[in-house]
Amino acid sequence: MKKYKTYLKYFIYLIIFAFVIIISYRSAKPRYKPEHYTDIFKDFSWLNDWPKWLDFPLMQPLNSGFDWLIAKYGIFFEGINFFLLGLYTSMKNSIVSLPWPLVIAAVILITYFASGRKTQTTVLVAFCTFFLGFLSPRYWDKCIMTTCIVVIGMLLCIAIGIPVGIAMARNKKVRNALLPILDLMQTIPSFCYLIPGILLFGLGAVPAIIAIFVYAVPPLIRLTDLGIRLVDKEVIEASEAFGASKKQTLWGVQIPLALPNIMQGINQCTMMSLAMVVIASMIGTRGIGDEVLLGLQQLNVGMATEAGIAIVLLAIIFDRITQSYGEKIQERTQPKKKIDL
Amino acid sequence: MSKIEVKNVYKIFGDQPSKVLPMVQQGATKEEILDKTGHTVGLDNVSLSIEEGETFVCMGLSGSGKSTLIRHINRLIDPTAGEVLVEGTNVMDLDQKKLIEFRRHKMSMVFQRFGLFPHKTVMENVGYGLEVQGQKPEERNKTAMEKIEAVGLIGFEHQYPNQLSGGMQQRVGLARALATNTDIMLMDEAFSALDPLIRSDMQKQLINLQSELKKTIVFITHDLDESLRLGDHIGILNHGKLVQVGTPIEIIMKPADDYVAAFVKDVNRAKVIKAKIIMKPANSSDGIDKSNLVKVNEDQFIDEFLPKVVCSNANCEIVDKEGAVKGYITKKELSKALTKEHMADAAKSTK
Structure with missing residues (x-):
């Protein structure tokens, strides 16, 4: 019975494969094809070089599908564009209009409380922030733009990534369906979705935010999923044995215990966002990334390096803040220190 | 039933x-x-x-x-x-x-590796069963404190589980199971x-x-x-x-x-057999030297009173909870109990 089922499965795959071949043959241009299809079985010269009729027609339908998408749901993408752009512009403008010492002070305050009052981290982050502008006054506003894009991208990742990660951990089918999609999101070259991003959202910050989302959300989803599944089975059993509903177990036990892993995911997410924002400068996103690009285009080594250092500093700031916040949570939920008896 | x-x-x-x-x-x-x-x-x-x-x-x-x-x-x-x-x-x-x-x-449950929630304090752990029932914090903390007291962990209620030793952690597990009553x-x-x-x-x-x-x-x-x-x-x-x-x-x-x-x-038979199983009933205790007696509760195991008996070279008087005399144990009973032959009779008498 079981064997019969696997054979059936292979048979279906075979039919699909044959079908695909026939489609590609039929849709190939006549000048690439032999006069009659029976010629294939008489003249075997097509076995030498890859024959031009054996060409799966993917580009055409994708293009027309994309056109259809823009025509039909353009208003939907316009809405997303409007929302994200509005968010970005208002955030950027308000921070840029602030005097710079105030911004540094705000960063110091955020770090101080997020890290659980660690002086060392706070001092490090304060210096890094100062050096952004100190490297070149031009960088200050650009770094703020980049930061705004990264922060909005991250918020988008968190809002979508964490619920999806939870759904994956709780349901095996969802996980099996999503894992290949996550692999695809991580491996597909970024330019492949930067181009449709431009077509859908125009040049500027929004396609960068979308690209950040596509590139940076997979690790967050994976680590959320992993974190929840790694919670000690006996602890879950204990929760169930005392009559906790699934919801109570999730919110009261699984999520709090998965939090260190989730925080790690958010940290990864931030780092990947920063990497992406530099690439996004090639599609005209303003920010510190375009300084690197400019240096590259002018073969100005010093300029590119200077901007590169600024990006590293920005990365250190983001990393330290998210990392130390994660450590703080971990310290609160699982204190390691034994008490003296 | x-x-x-x-x-x-x-x-x-x-x-x-x-x-x-x-x-x-x-x-x-x-x-x-x-x-x-x-x-x-x-x-x-x-x-x-x-x-x-x-x-x-x-x-x-x-x-x-x-x-x-x-x-x-x-x-x-x-x-x-x-x-x-x-x-x-x-x-x-x-x-x-x-x-x-x-x-x-x-029902409630106690686990081998304790199954405590590492992100909750001892008190929150003990009150967890009541928390999922929807009890208010004041109420459940009161019950939790009673149970923490019952297992002897007063003073540790605001610690986290992995700050405690294994034995103390399992006491928390026990208190948690008791809390839902x-x-x-x-x-x-x-x-x-x-x-x-x-x-x-x-x-x-x-x-x-x-x-x-x-x-x-x-x-x-x-x-x-x-x-x-x-x-x-x-x-x-x-x-x-x-x-x-x-x-x-x-x-x-x-x-x-x-x-x-x-x-x-x-x-170790001494750890398994209770006094009441091997004692000679009070009504057939003639001829036992009652001048030097050690009082033993009927539910005590042999190994709990054996050292006392050996040291004082005395016979045992078996009493129940109220103190009424139920029977006696001499060295003869003891030596029988700790060898294999006696066990058959003991098993019969308990049936």
Whole structure:
């Protein structure tokens, strides 16, 4: 019975494969094809070089599908564009209009409380922030733009990534369906979705935010999923044995215990966002990334390096803040220190 | 009616347990099943009944299915076939909502590796059962503090579990199970992860608590001494089959098969036999020297009063809780009790 089922499965795959071949043959241009299809079985010269009729027609339908998408749901993408752009512009403008010492002070305050009052981290982050502008006054506003894009991208990742990660951990089918999609999101070259991003959202910050989302959300989803599944089975059993509903177990036990892993995911997410924002400068996103690009285009080594250092500093700031916040949570939920008896 | 009844329960782990079930029912062994189908037999036709207020100890080596069995009682695991009745209700008939209510109010559980919530303080851990029931914090903290006091952890209520030692953590587990005030307590190798000294301490504490609370306890262990010490009845599992059920004396005296016999071979009898089993009744105590007597409670084990008797070279006067004299023990009884021959009579007299 079981064997019969696997054979059936292979048979279906075979039919699909044959079908695909026939489609590609039929849709190939006549000048690439032999006069009659029976010629294939008489003249075997097509076995030498890859024959031009054996060409799966993917580009055409994708293009027309994309056109259809823009025509039909353009208003939907316009809405997303409007929302994200509005968010970005208002955030950027308000921070840029602030005097710079105030911004540094705000960063110091955020770090101080997020890290659980660690002086060392706070001092490090304060210096890094100062050096952004100190490297070149031009960088200050650009770094703020980049930061705004990264922060909005991250918020988008968190809002979508964490619920999806939870759904994956709780349901095996969802996980099996999503894992290949996550692999695809991580491996597909970024330019492949930067181009449709431009077509859908125009040049500027929004396609960068979308690209950040596509590139940076997979690790967050994976680590959320992993974190929840790694919670000690006996602890879950204990929760169930005392009559906790699934919801109570999730919110009261699984999520709090998965939090260190989730925080790690958010940290990864931030780092990947920063990497992406530099690439996004090639599609005209303003920010510190375009300084690197400019240096590259002018073969100005010093300029590119200077901007590169600024990006590293920005990365250190983001990393330290998210990392130390994660450590703080971990310290609160699982204190390691034994008490003296 | 028994408090808990397990009727012909089978549990088979694998992809298609229902297809393998007939093979198991026809008596194929665990190895054959694993070989032919890749399924693991967890429980093989287990039936037992547990009375209200008793401590039932389920014993077996690792892999014998004892943890699987205890998880059937609160349905953390569903059986492949068979019934589990708790107070006459078949737990398999409960829907999700009723099952949650059932777990909240009917039974609580203590775990081998404690199963404490590392992100909650001791007090929050103990109050967890009440928290999921929806009790208000003030109320449940009050109950939690009472139970923390009962297990002797006052002063640690605001610590986190992994700041405590193993023994203290398990006390938290015990207090958490007591807090919901359920009739039935399931204890899955509750003391197995503790070192011997703390383990015997915890056993004592459990015996004391049980003498007050009179709960129905299902206790899982792989330690024979522990099972003899705690159990009113003991069930011995081997490869998913229940090979013997009986009182501690019956198990030692009449092992049902070689497996049980090997288990009980090296038992320290002094730790298992209670004074009332070997005493000479008060009405036939003529000729016993009563000038030098040591008072012994009838429920004490021999090893608890033996040193006293030997040192003072005295005879024992056995009294019950109220202090009434029930009988006497002389050296003759003691020496008989600690050799094999006497055990047959002892087993008969308890039946």
